[in-house]
Amino acid sequence: MALRILMYFGLLAVGWFISSKGLIHNNLMKKISGIQAVILFGLIYVMGVRVGMDEQVLSSIGKIGLTAAVFAVVTVAFSIFFVYLLRKKLFSDKRITGGSDD
């Protein structure tokens, strides 16, 4: 896991370094958002393929699917709620908080 984290950090750092030094051509900079979108949707598609092919998911989905779905929704909902409370208490910079003020 440590190696994986280092690799992700390294990729972010290399991208940041060459971009901050102005080594990326302007034409490429303009296209980066589009390229990212293509790779992103490709990644989501492949993730879907993996779910569709995974025998463990398919064989267990009928039996314990509802339990797992409730677990997923409840844990995500409370994580979001706790961070929401934290944001209201500690953060004000709009570039970081985004969202609404209410």
Next chain:
Amino acid sequence: MTKKILAALALGVISGLFIIPQKIYAHTGLMMDIGLCLLLFFVGIDLGSNKEIFSSLKKVGFKVLMIPVATIAGSLFGGIICSIIFKMDLFGSLAVASGMSWYTLSAIIITPVSAELGTVAFLTNVFREILAFIFIPTIAKRIGYLETIAAGAAISMDTGLPIITKNTSQELAVISFISGVIISLSVTVLVPIFVGLI
């Protein structure tokens, strides 16, 4: 964006179920790794083009470290609620909840103790990752940027990072990565602790 994500995901699931031969499965992990590496590199390029990111993060300071803490606390609280809903063993429920989207690891640790609980953990965290993919754009728009990290949890440092960056701000990319690393590390500690208490 949510609709596009849902369409890509649904198309993938249908392809995996009916079209793509099973032997391809072994290569999909590599495909995802390559795609993810490219995306992280491009996120880095995006970050480098904004000179103000680090100064604005400096202003926020160590408070950002509270975000993974709140995310983890929320998940564990959700685990307690689920143990009441399903009348399950409290620590078993907490072990499932502390997987925080990292489905492979949580299931591997839990399965030797209980195969059924391990499968619940696996499926819960698969669903949690899918929920994050689908709802991050809506959460960013309707609730707030920091809450997208709570939705992604452990995947905020890898597969979730490009979606979070695309729907929030460049400052969030740095916070998301740091939070994702902390949450992932916590999974390796919390799941074995709760499994030991079952």
